[in-house]
Amino acid sequence: MTDRKATDRGQLVLLAAALAAAALVPMALAYLTLGAHPDVAATADRDRPGESTLRALDRAATNASAAVDRRPWREREETVTDFDAAFAGDARGIETARLSETVAVDVAYNATAATAWAETACPTGPNRAFGDCEVIEGVVVQDRAGEATPVAVGVDVRVVEPDGTTELTVVIRVR
Structure with missing residues (x-):
């Protein structure tokens, strides 16, 4: 049972x-x-081209940082040159990506914004053995264990669309 x-x-x-x-x-x-629905994302991006541009620039800065070879701190200018080459290629793509939708984007470095960021937000702390930050052509590099490491980039972004123009100055932190 x-x-x-x-x-x-x-x-x-x-x-x-x-x-x-x-x-x-x-x-x-x-x-x-x-x-x-496929149109939901497209409509959201179309309503805020400045925000979609900033997301794309964030990815571009991360990709550019990954493309930079490790170099000693004394070669920081070369590090910035490599960063600029990688970042500029992505920035050109961002600038022309939405021309068919009559949206034009212009991206330019802003050394003043990068300097202000470096003076106030450069990563430091008791558990970090990082050196000072230096701004070269709008790119913030930091001495980390003797190597030049890109940590941020200051940019001016201008987005022109049929509804108007958006101008932004931002510092994009490299991840």
Whole structure:
């Protein structure tokens, strides 16, 4: 008789699991399709070209930093030259990416904004053995363990679209 109760209990658990799974399928389907219409993202980006440009510049700065070879601190100008070459290529792509939508973007370095950032926000602290930050042509480099490391870039961004013009000065922290 105990074998029959164990079998019944097992069948009951299996039935309950099947019902729960069947109930979760429509919920999961609704969750995955909610807000997944292709025009939703395109409309959001079209409404705020300045924000989409800043996201693209953030990625460009990160990519440029990854493209820089490790060099000693005394070769920091060469580090900035390499950073600039990689960043400029991505910036040109950002500037021309939305011309078909009549959106023009202009990106230029801003050494003044980079200097202000370096004076107030250069990474420091008791657990960091970092040197001072130096700004070269709008790129903030820092001496980290004897190596020149790009940490930020100051840029002026101008976005011209049919609805108007947006001008921004930002410092993009390299990740």
